[in-house]
Amino acid sequence: MKKMLVGAVIAIIMVLAVLNGDILPSTGNNDPVPVTVPDVLENTDTVQLIFPADRYPETAKHIQNAIESGHAATCTIDRGGAEENRKLSLRGVETKKGYDRDEWPMAMCAEGGEGADIEYISPSDNRGAGSWVGNQLEDYPDGTLVEFIFE
Numbered sequence: 001m002k003k004m005l006v007g008a009v010i011a012i013i014m015v016l017a018v019l020n021g022d023i024l025p026s027t028g029n030n031d032p033v034p035v036t037v038p039d040v041l042e043n044t045d046t047v048q049l050i051f052p053a054d055r056y057p058e059t060a061k062h063i064q065n066a067i068e069s070g071h072a073a074t075c076t077i078d079r080g081g082a083e084e085n086r087k088l089s090l091r092g093v094e095t096k097k098g099y100d101r102d103e104w105p106m107a108m109c110a111e112g113g114e115g116a117d118i119e120y121i122s123p124s125d126n127r128g129a130g131s132w133v134g135n136q137l138e139d140y141p142d143g144t145l146v147e148f149i150f151e
Contacts, residue, residue, distance in 0.1 A: 037121045046074065046145045050135055053150050058121035059102060059129035064150055066104035066117035075109030077140055082107040082127075089116035100126035106133070109146075 053060035067073045078085075086107035091114075093101055099120040105111040137146060 046147050047137070047140060048147050048149055050132070050149045050151060056125050056129035056132065058125040060120075060150055062102050062117070062121060063104050063120040063148060065119070067148075069117065071104055071117055072111060073149075074145055075105045075111050075146045076111035077108060077137060077142050077146060078112075079108055079142055080117065081110060081112070085109070085112035085116075088113040089118065093118050096120050099123070102126045108134075 051060055051063070086103070087101045089107065089112060090101055092132045095101065102119050102121045103112060103116040104119075105116055107113075137144070140146070
């Protein structure tokens with residue numbers, strides 16, 4: 001996992017260096033080669049997700065509390081890292097009968113994992129909110145930045 005992350009970071013640095021003109025690929029005759037930037041890097045917009053606090057009040061309160069305590073209101077979609085993030089964030093947090101352990105940032109966020117804020121909330125609220133978020137973001141690729149907004 002760490003090797004993949006390091007490889008991805010190096011690839012991003014190389015693409016940014018090419019875009020900045022620090023590195024110009026060559027055909028051998030000193031003519032620059034056109035470079036295609038991955039969609040993830042082209043999409044610099046942040047998706048704003050208005051979270052339905054009235055439908056999932058416990059989850060909304062937890063996320064808002066976590067943000068107020070210093071966690072970011074944004075997260076970067078990283079579905080492939082969700083399982084590992086969940087394992088890291090919940091390590092050492094005991095289960096509690098009748099409750100789910102909700103995490104912010106969510107496991108599906110690159111920022112999730114170790115150091116996430118954990119709170120016990122009802123399973124219906126937690127799972128409903130997770131399903132709702134998943135459905136809202138299903139068309140967005142990994143790497144998309146999402147800002148959670150509460151009205």
